[in-house]
Amino acid sequence: MRGGTPFPEKRNGRQAVPLRRLQYTLALLVAVIVCGGLGYHQLAHLNALDSLYMAVTTLFTVGFRELGDVNAQTKLFTIFYLVIGLGTASYAVSNLTALLLEGDLKGYIMERRMQKRLDDLKDHIIVCGFGKMGFQAAWELKKAGIPFVIIEQDETKGRSPRFAGEMILYGNAMEEMVLERAGVRRARGLITALTTDADNVLVTLTVKQMRPDIPVVARSAKLGTERQLKAAGADHIVSPYEIGGRRMAGLLLKPEMMNFFDIVLQQEQLELGLERIAIATGSPLVGQTLREARLRHATGSLLVGLVHPGSGLRFNPSGEERFQKGDELLVMGPPDALETLTRLAKG
Incomplete structure (x- = not known):
């Protein structure tokens, strides 16, 4: 998982595979043991415990002593059971081993834990996009102790040690399913810091359609796109180049004022x-x-x-x-x- 949980639409099929494989494998193994137990119960006239004992020891070729009536029917059944059941049991055991070694089962368990954390989350902030700006926004939220969820489409991102254990949804922030999973209806706000203004506009439109009252802070990559973001419903628009330029000029023109704002706004102070x-x-x-x-x-x-x-x-x-x-x-x-x-x- 590497600190996050994958995008449901792209990965839901693969997420369900480990569970289906585990259920199928266990059901197959139980079915073989039950069939063997029933066979020994009928042919060797054994009680339930002894029938189960004979089925398991025969299936896994332990070689303990036989119980009950050892007649021709019992011997034929044992031969048939070994030929059919041993192959089935070997397949089931190898399947279980593969699930453990490949890490699919562990990934599925972590996935379920992550989903439970998301379901319990409320009054948090959603950060769409984990580029340079989204990274810094998430870092400020973490320093302030504010719960947050990151939505990022590139699964190679989000592996920074700074965000180990944080909730990261890998998927398209413009999809309603992803926003629902991130808890948009329980969130206190949303930051969209995707690469293009068109994507930020679409995220804002989608979010405002799902929940009109949620405050949205949108990144404006190009000057002149503020109007589109405002029309889409963004409550606050941040242009990093405009803010950076103002700060650079302000440090020369009014350094004392800029230092004052740093003291007020920086979490370290x-x-x-x-x-x-x-x-x-x-x-x-x-x-x-x-x-x-x-x-x-x-x-x-x-x-x-x-x-x-x-x-x-x-x-x-x-x-x-x-x-x-x-x-x-x-x-x-x-x-x-x-x-x-x-x-x-x-x-």
């Missing part, structure tokens, strides 16, 4: 964080004004912006703004201050 925190119904903040709440004094965090339900983000709100249930606070501060405010907002 623990001194300062930026979070978006929702106010629950039972929070003591509901009904209070910003001035009354005194968030900076009470929690040590700084309120940067406020989002009322149905309205946009307002930066640096006034002290007369009154908190409502469902409000979202854009706050900045050290991790302990943000944790304190999160508890306060949840009530």
Whole structure:
């Protein structure tokens, strides 16, 4: 498996082969033993245990003593049983050995475990495409402790030690079956970072058709394709070349500002964080004004912006703004201050 699970449409037939082979082999072996036991029960007048004992010892040529009536009928049956049953048993044993040595059975068991992990997953992020950009997005999610699933069509990718044990679906992210298996209906968001803009547009269309409310972040490889991605339903569009160019210019024009953003956004920096925190119904903040709440004094965090339900983000709100249930606070501060405010907002 190498840390992932294969694409169902391409591999479902091969995935089911080990199970079918195992079931067929075991059924064949049991059938031969049962037939032998019934034969000795009828001809040698043995009980069930002794009949089974004779069938197994004869079939595997152990050579222990014979039980029951050793008459001409029993001898003829033993000869026939050895000729037919031994060949069948040899085939069954060799089949079982091949399953174990070839690793098919182990792969099938790992496949089932992976599917169970996928079925239990919720509130995760789906990353479509495991190229350079998808790799970095997945790495940031892993560092942040956010559960995620990677969808990648190239099975040679995804073998990095950084992602050992992570859930990787090998398949076409534009297929509804793959997205369903990745848990798109339970996910908190999706990132599509495929090679071409056309593929990203198609993934966005497919995802929005399956679940219109899921936030989608799409990669734009070429300038000018943002409109198509927006029309397809992408909530956020990222152009790596545009962002890279802005950052390069910003490092020369406003280096202090760029360093500030690095401190806020990079997961390695623990001194300062930026979070978006929702106010629950039972929070003591509901009904209070910003001035009354005194968030900076009470929690040590700084309120940067406020989002009322149905309205946009307002930066640096006034002290007369009154908190409502469902409000979202854009706050900045050290991790302990943000944790304190999160508890306060949840009530």
